[in-house]
Amino acid sequence: MNAITAPAPAASEHAQxxxxxxxxxxxxxxxxxxxGFIALFLCVPLILILVQAFAKxxxxxxxxxxxxxxxxxxxxxxxxxxxxxxxxxxxxxxxAWAITRFEFRGKSLLTTLIDLPFSVSPVISGLIFVLxxxxxxxxxxxxxxxxxxxxxxxxxxxxxxxxITFPFVARELIPLMSELGSEEEEAALSLGxxxxxxxxxxxxxxxxxxxxxxVLLCNARAMGEFGAVSVxxxxxxxxxxxxxxxxxxxxxxxxxVGAFAGxxxxxxxxxxxxxxxxxxxWKQGRRL
Amino acid sequence: MPGFRPTxxxxxxxxxxIVLIPLSTLVLQSFKLDxxxxxxxxxxxxxxxxxxxxxxxxxxxxxxASVFGFIIAWVMVRYPFNGKKIVDALIDLPFALPTAVxxxxxxxxxxxxxxxxxxxxDNFGIQVAFKPLGIVIALIFISIPFVVRxxxxxxxxxxxxxxxxxSSLGATRLQVFTKIIFPNIFxxxxxxxxxxxxxxxxxxxxxxxxxxxxxYVSEIVPLLIIxxxxxxxxxxxxxxxxxxxxxxxxxxxxxxxxxxxVRKRSGQL
Numbered sequence: 001m002n003a004i005t006a007p008a009p010a011a012s013e014h015a016q017x018x019x020x021x022x023x024x025x026x027x028x029x030x031x032x033x034x035x036g037f038i039a040l041f042l043c044v045p046l047i048l049i050l051v052q053a054f055a056k057x058x059x060x061x062x063x064x065x066x067x068x069x070x071x072x073x074x075x076x077x078x079x080x081x082x083x084x085x086x087x088x089x090x091x092x093x094x095x096a097w098a099i100t101r102f103e104f105r106g107k108s109l110l111t112t113l114i115d116l117p118f119s120v121s122p123v124i125s126g127l128i129f130v131l132x133x134x135x136x137x138x139x140x141x142x143x144x145x146x147x148x149x150x151x152x153x154x155x156x157x158x159x160x161x162x163x164i165t166f167p168f169v170a171r172e173l174i175p176l177m178s179e180l181g182s183e184e185e186e187a188a189l190s191l192g193x194x195x196x197x198x199x200x201x202x203x204x205x206x207x208x209x210x211x212x213x214x215v216l217l218c219n220a221r222a223m224g225e226f227g228a229v230s231v232x233x234x235x236x237x238x239x240x241x242x243x244x245x246x247x248x249x250x251x252x253x254x255x256x257v258g259a260f261a262g263x264x265x266x267x268x269x270x271x272x273x274x275x276x277x278x279x280x281x282w283k284q285g286r287r288l
Numbered sequence: 289m290p291g292f293r294p295t296x297x298x299x300x301x302x303x304x305x306i307v308l309i310p311l312s313t314l315v316l317q318s319f320k321l322d323x324x325x326x327x328x329x330x331x332x333x334x335x336x337x338x339x340x341x342x343x344x345x346x347x348x349x350x351x352x353a354s355v356f357g358f359i360i361a362w363v364m365v366r367y368p369f370n371g372k373k374i375v376d377a378l379i380d381l382p383f384a385l386p387t388a389v390x391x392x393x394x395x396x397x398x399x400x401x402x403x404x405x406x407x408x409x410d411n412f413g414i415q416v417a418f419k420p421l422g423i424v425i426a427l428i429f430i431s432i433p434f435v436v437r438x439x440x441x442x443x444x445x446x447x448x449x450x451x452x453x454x455s456s457l458g459a460t461r462l463q464v465f466t467k468i469i470f471p472n473i474f475x476x477x478x479x480x481x482x483x484x485x486x487x488x489x490x491x492x493x494x495x496x497x498x499x500x501x502x503x504y505v506s507e508i509v510p511l512l513i514i515x516x517x518x519x520x521x522x523x524x525x526x527x528x529x530x531x532x533x534x535x536x537x538x539x540x541x542x543x544x545x546x547x548x549x550v551r552k553r554s555g556q557l
Contacts, residue, residue, distance in 0.1 A: 019451075019454070019455030019459055019460055019461045019463075019464050020448075020451055020452065020455050020461075020464075021461070022366070022461065023461065027367055030359055030362060030363050030367070031363050031367055031369060033356070033359050034356075034359050034360040034362075034363040034364070035363075035369075035375070037356050037359075037360065038360065038375060038378060038379070040404075041428070041429055041432065042378050042379070042381050042382075043378070044397065044403070044404075045385075045390070045393040045394065045397065045429075046381075048393055048396060048397055048403065049389070049393060052396065091298070091299065091302050094294075094295040094298045094299050094302075095295070095299040095303075097291060097295045098291075098292065098295040098296040098299050099299075101289050101291075101292070102289065102292045102296070104296070110299070110300075110303075113303060113307065113308070114303065116307055116311070117307060119486065119536055119537065119539075119540045120311070120490070120533065120536070121489070121490025121491075121492070121510055121529075121532060121533075121536065122387075122490065122491075122492050122493070122510070123490070123492050123510035123511075123513050123514060123529075124314070124490070124510075124513070124529045124532065124533055127314070127513060127517065127525060127526075127529050128310040128311055128313055128314050129310055130517065131310075131313040131314060131317050131522070131526065132309070132310050132313050134522075136520070136522055137313075138313065159306070162306055163306055163307060163310065166306060166307060182289060185289065186289065189289065189290070195290035195291055198290075199291075220384050223386070224384075224385070224386025224387070224388075224389075225386070226386060226387045226388040226492070226493035227387065227492035227493050227510065230492070230493075230514070231514060231517065244386045244387075244388040244389070244493070245388070247388050247389060247392060248388055248392070248497075251392050251497065256396075259392055260392075263389045263392055263393065266385070266386045266388075266389045267385060267389055269384075269386075270381060270384035270385040270386070270389075271384075273384045274377045274378070274380055274381065274384050275377070277377070277380065277384075278373070278376075278377045
């Protein structure tokens with residue numbers, strides 16, 4: 001950095017050097033504050049989860065993991081993620097295709113609306129589905145007459161999760177696909193390739209890392225969502241408790257090992273997500 | 289280019305079914321209330337207290353997170369040190385860690401018998417958990433990545449020739465920082481602050497375990513919505529939720545204007 005400074009009288013060179021670099025004591029203090037803060041707020045919590053989960057030994061940890069209600073919660077969480085992620089992935093690709101490959105009126109409004117769920121509090125995201133499908137909601141009477149349960153049942157949990165994770169895939173693809181442009185696709189089409197063939201052989205290879213990135217974030221949120229799911233689930237253990245809700249239930253029952261065993265799985269999921277996220281950022285040669 | 293009609297139609301139908309129709313019920317349901325009924329709900333002492341708690345804790349947390357987030361971003365961009373990649377990945381932990389886990393963990397650390405809670409009570413007489421201070425701590429945890437990730441790219445792209453020009457004109461390091469660097473970073477920092485604040489006001493999972501949830505003292509708005517819902521007070525829950533939604537959209541508008549201003553400014557530089 002100093003090598004390229006403008007020519008200056010030799011006497012002021014030292015002063016100039018000082019004005020470009022932080023003094024050592026500032027550097028050390030700031031580094032210490034930053035790393036201390038990260039250690040305190042980010043590392044200590046991870047350590048605490050392990051310490052608490054294994055507080056009564058490996059056997060107690062294992063027993064808590066394979067507890068009937070805990071396994072049911074894991075199954076429900078997987079079911080929710082396996083339904084939510086494909087739905088929002090297909091939507092994300094379709095929306096990105098429509099928005100980046102065509103010109104139409106109201107395009108920027110549409111892009112804004114897709115991001116809407118990110119600015120709604122999780123609790124409100126749950127509440128709106130209670131207003132639609134709950135016993136006092138729009139379809140409440142019709143649903144109960146036909147004996148269909150949405151709220152306090154799996155469909156409600158899935159709907160709330162789909163809402164919460166709605167923008168993840170679309171918002172990764174839209175900027176990338178508009179940056180890439182449509183020249184390659186147009187070339188393939190003019191050479192006689194079908195629309196689907198063009199998508200799978202040209203578009204998909206171009207967007208695959210960004211797509212996976214969106215899917216990864218969508219999945220992490222789908223498995224970890226708490227507030228919205230908490231409103232629509234009804235907290236029936238072994239039935240409508242997802243893993244985060246099961247952590248809450250066991251924690252409130254002072255079953256510390258149970259709560260932190262569940263938390264350890266979710267923390268493991270978070271760490272795997274972070275590692276894959278770094279990998280995908282490296283693959284894309286960009287950040288976020 | 290094929291596929292315009294099917295993809296756009298699918299996008300609009302899916303958006304309508306999942307997002308727009310459910311959200312519009314919030315507005316339609318609130319039409320059942322007249323203005324007086326609405327004011328009666330929102331003006332209730334418990335509701336006003338919850339709004340006060342939510343907004344002040346989110347404000348304080350966003351401010352603290354802005355200071356530390358700025359320092360972290362500065363260190364990450366400007367100073368070389370070992371293990372930077374790991375630290376960089378860790379900064380996103382609050383994004384990736386489910387909020388309920390964050391809540392349970394922070395409550396356990398800061399409860400009066402917890403690792404840090406005991407230390408703070410014994411040495412300084414400060415109780416964190418089950419007080420508004422606990423809410424602030426949880427919100428700082430949630431907010432840190434927002435600030436770091438908005439400030440970092442601006443710091444990275446910052447044109448150091450301005451620093452060089454200032455220093456060759458005889459400015460001290462402190463002057464370079466306060467007169468050149470900070471004013472250029474400030475809009476990004478303000479955006480990070482606003483994002484943190486908006487998120488903090490609506491946050492639920494990480495807060496409720498550490499908050500203690502005492503009405504009038506440490507009860508937040510999202511919890512009050514759930515409480516009203518559990519009491520089958522749908523109009524109450526709807527009125528509070530709609531008020532919060534309007535406030536967060538106004539915040540969002542402010543953030544977008546801010547980002548436009550930032551882009552315009554950096555375009556001029």
